[in-house]
Amino acid sequence: MRLSVVQAASVRLVASLLALAAAPAFAGDAADFAALGFSADGRYLAYEEFGVQDGSGFPYSNIFILDVAEDKWAGGSPFRVMLEEEQPGLAGVRAKSAAAAAAALAKLEITEPAVFAALHADAEPVEDRKVIRFGTPGFGLSEPDDTATLSLTTFPSTSTVRCVEDFGFEPPVGFALTFEPSDRMATQMYRDESVPASRNCTIDYQLSAVVAPVNWAWRNLTPVAIVSVFSRGFEGPDRRFIAVPIVNRP
Template sequence: MRRSVVQAVSVRLAASLLALVAAPAFAGDAANFAALGFSADGRYFGYEEFGVQDGSGFPYSNIFILDVAQDKWAGGSPFRLTLEDESSTLGAVRTEAMAKAAKAFSDLAISEPAVIEALNGDGEVGHDGAGITFGARGFGMDPPPNPVTLKIESFESTSTVPCVESYGFSPPVGFALTLEADGKSTELHRDQSVPASRNCTVAYRPYGIVAPVNWSWNARTPVAIISVFSQGFEGPDRRFIAIPVPGVK
């Protein structure tokens, strides 16, 4: 069965508010990320977030297709699926979700691999969560010749989700993403408000950079993957959003 992530989380938040306030911090529902590929021209990028909901124990898979040139969803995505059965597996929900998205992937010719150019991995120690530095690959074992840095700024914002009024949480957090290259700073994104799909946000972190193979040689645009943390049943829940990073060579 499929249900709205916003509706599902809102119901859980309302039902568990007192428990959240009184309970110690637990691990939340931290979605996993999978890069599913690019179209041959680099125009479209598909990715998946998947995991098991905290509280319910239901497995879910959400598949997105980003129009890299227009910075908007494409192909009828997102394709969201939750199997409301604790005995269901991640393998089952991922297979069913991919079947729902298969026609869109075929129509948009998303069949080329995506490579990870930088990653703030979950087990990595030492990164501050505020930025990520990357560049086009050097020759052999040489480092990237012209690295650039993405920085995240977080700030209090607004949302149509009643985070303060109904749930008693702090106001939702928005973010801005800035590219630092060649001594200049270029703002790539700034929230005017927080979309309801993110729920009651508390933090953002750069997760990784993905790109088509040989993207710098072929003038393709890499994509930044941003971790979005929001209030959850047993601690902060993590989901992902994708932001194109144009102008990097």
């Protein structure tokens, strides 16, 4: 099933605007991120991570659809595509993953653009990438209202991947998210019980962005935190992305 002209244009425009700028200055496989959009009711978020695999040089693209209300994958996602050749490159592999996900995106009516409520771009100097602040958008030149702070902490955890026993690495690292509105006590909104095998042998996490549907604050819709996951890779740290609904928004 093909995306409509409006959908396709929206997907590519948002992907271009939301791609997290230049790759960080370390060896390894640092995926880039693009928010592909929300369903009209804000229930579903689609996003993509894409890049070039370290070692092989093969381009890949993974599309995820998050059920924001249930905090689980939806629509048969993730849709993972890797081309076992260097050409036609990122454009080619992204086209293939978009085609693979098109039916699910259409069925779940993911047609609305995603916007940034906050962003730590790769090329942006940021004092602490484990803290991000956002609020209700102001009118015109006004500053945001009802600001809140989202902070990330890490800790040694466990995993079904035998990072210590089989590879001699340190124990995998888990993370927790704490949400602190300006007018209320801080609450822990998420904490890993263990590290899923899909994250491999994790070494760190960062807060990359908060994405939301258009006019999310006025429509009482849920924004979503985008967390960078760093794991041990062939040539250095690999980066992927996970999405966590912010259930206690400002």
